[in-house]
Amino acid sequence: MIYYKIKSRFLYVVLLIGGKNMDFNNIINGMKNDIIKYTQELIRIKSVETEPLTNAPFGSGVNDALMYMLNLASSFGFKTKNIDGHIGYAEFGDGNDIAAVIGHLDVVPEGDGWLYPPYEGVCVDNKIYGRGAIDDKGPLIAALCGLKAVKDSGAQLGKRVRIIFGTDEESGWKDIPYYTNNEALPCCGFTPDGAFPVINAEKGSINIVFKKNILRKSKGMISIKSLTGGNALNIVPNFCTCCLGLKDMAKRMLKDTLGLYCESNKINMSIREDGDDVFITSHGVSCHSSIPENGVNAISQLIVFLSQFNLGQNDVSDFIKFIAKYIGYDCMGKALNINFSDDISGNLTVNLGRIYIDDENASAAINIRYPVKAKYEDIFGRILNIADENKIEISQLSYRKPLYIEKDSKIVSSLLDAYREVTGKEGYTISIGGQTYAKAFDNVLAFGPVFPGRDDLAHMPDEYIQIDDLINCAKIYSKAIYELAK
Missing domain, CATH: 3.40.630.10 (Zn peptidases)
Structure with missing residues (x-):
């Protein structure tokens, strides 16, 4: 009982x-x-x-x-x-x-x-x-x-x-x-x-900045006076603006080319004149940098467009062409030879999150999210080799393991x-x-x-x-x- x-x-x-x-x-x-x-x-x-x-x-x-x-x-x-x-x-x-x-x-x-x-x-x-x-x-x-x-x-x-x-x-x-x-x-x-x-x-994360001192100045028909885009590296940037110096005969060519380029590639960029200067603004769609394929990168749009022009033999031109070639629209790091993937966390991703160019310096920063089985040393080492070959400085801003x-x-x-x-x-x-x-x-x-x-x-x-x-x-x-x- x-x-x-x-x-x-x-x-x-x-x-x-x-x-x-x-x-x-x-x-x-x-x-x-x-x-x-x-x-x-x-x-x-x-x-x-x-x-x-x-x-x-x-x-x-x-x-x-x-x-x-x-x-x-x-x-x-x-x-x-x-x-x-x-x-x-x-x-x-x-x-x-x-x-x-x-x-x-x-x-x-x-x-x-x-x-x-x-x-x-x-x-x-x-x-x-x-x-x-x-x-x-x-x-x-x-x-x-x-x-x-x-x-x-x-x-x-x-x-x-x-x-x-x-x-x-x-x-x-x-x-x-x-x-x-x-x-x-x-x-x-x-x-x-x-x-x-x-x-x-959770994938690992690396923030890397590319830098180049501007010693050789532009003297061509088209010169880039300044370029800026993006706020935070963990956001796909929705804006990027550049100021161009153009000879008179190049202005109409640029306007016509930009219009055709935007129409054929279905992208959104605008142009305006202010005295001798021409401003181009690239409009994108923001999203989280871990899923860059879901957004539209405004920096990538403008950089790839500018890289197609003859910007002369100068440091700004070299830097823009480097960023366009090795990053551009590539969200998986193929051009940088870092396109790792695994069965747990999927593909590596790259977001071109920020860029700044003026008369003295050029810099661009990327956020990389890498699979849990990939190694940080392999990723950074491969990027360092490519940067060295192109005379671009790089440094690590931050790193977090998977x-x-x-x-x-x-x-x-x-x-x-x-x-x-x-x-x-x-x-x-x-x-x-x-x-x-x-x-x-x-x-x-x-x-x-x-x-x-x-x-x-x-x-x-x-x-x-x-x-x-x-x-x-x-x-x-x-x-x-x-x-x-x-």
């Missing part, structure tokens, strides 16, 4: 804990309007990196976003910490080990081509529009509210949970050392900065369980060319927010997140947090 009483009490406890776990969804449904409001308010903070200020190393906008999240987390009853304005976190629970969610509050510049205001968080057709809606403000709100649902449910956890608020993911990860050098590291976790079901492989965790690992199965329980669909692993904060920690993977079949609008005009997806993210993240921290 006593045995059965103990057994029934045990079953009651199990059922109670399980029931509270299942209540996450109901709690989040009750928070729906608040989750939408928090996401809109965060989007309204323009958190593009600017000049550093006291206690705001990445500028006032990024700091305002960090303070917003810390204050919101504090209002939820979580412990919070601001680490010198570089990074912060919210914490819930007890225990020696930490399960973490790592996201970022900084965003890339908005660029052009928006139908909806990029920093208002307007809701249209069940979508929240704005820079950062999908990358990574909406998902970070979903994760924080997911943790609140776990807290409010009364579910018992065996680990502490930290929601870490990064501030420099888009510009160089200068925030991460302030956490890793000063705080306890998580034993497991995820970053809501990729795609569902779960990402277990990430790969086996499909049958515990963290993969835990995250897929959370995905399956909320969506009712079987999960699977995927690889990406993008890079996330998962690379900065052991046993951390990118997990959402983009659902299968949805477009990834990160870094694009009219970026948005579906409201239904935002709420489902919060439900999945609450379950994942519980699974990792129980």
Whole structure:
């Protein structure tokens, strides 16, 4: 008799804990309007990196976003910490080990081509529009509210949970050392900065700049006075403009040639005169640099066009022809002899993200995403050889190694369980060319927010997140947090 009483009490406890776990969804449904409001308010903070200020190393906008999240987390009853304005976190629970969610509050510049205001968080057709809606403000709100649902449910956890608020993911990860050098590291976790079901492989990344000093000046019928294009290396550039000096007889030829070229190649470039100068602007379509084939590179369009002209024997001409020949429209690095591929993460990609030419210097920078089985030394060495042969200087701006965790690992199965329980669909692993904060920690993977079949609008005009997806993210993240921290 006593045995059965103990057994029934045990079953009651199990059922109670399980029931509270299942209540996450109901709690989040009750928070729906608040989750939408928090996401809109965060989007309204323009958190593009600017000049550093006291206690705001990445500028006032990024700091305002960090303070917003810390204050919101504090209002939820979580412990919070601001680490010198570089990074912060919210914490819930007890225990020696930490399960973490790592996201970022900084965003890339908005660029052009928006139908909806990029920093208002307007809701249209069940979508929240704005820079950062999908990358990574909406998902970070979903994760924080997911943790609140776990807290409010009364579910018992065996680990502490930290929601870490990064501030420099888009510009160089200068925030991460302030956490890793000063705080306890998580034993497991995820970053809501990729795609569902779960990402277990991320390509490596190399940023390289090509340079040439302009010593031999142009004296031909067509001279390039200046050329500039692109903002960030992780964005396919949607603009590039050059200023040309032309002899009178060359102006009409250039106009006629440009018109025919654009028509036959179905590209968008415009031309205007200003005194003796002629300006050509190339118009492209932005997208994330990890999928350059989905955009239209404005720099490539203009460089390839200019390379067809006789620009004379000078350093600007040599540099433009080098970039056109070895990069141009080639998104897979064939001309640079770096077109590696593997069965886990696919093809290497190249994005010509920035260029600048004036009377003294020429520079162009590329972002390379390389497969997990490829070697950094092979890639950089091959590019260095080609650059040396053409008397072009190169230097590495940054480098991050690939990430790969086996499909049958515990963290993969835990995250897929959370995905399956909320969506009712079987999960699977995927690889990406993008890079996330998962690379900065052991046993951390990118997990959402983009659902299968949805477009990834990160870094694009009219970026948005579906409201239904935002709420489902919060439900999945609450379950994942519980699974990792129980």
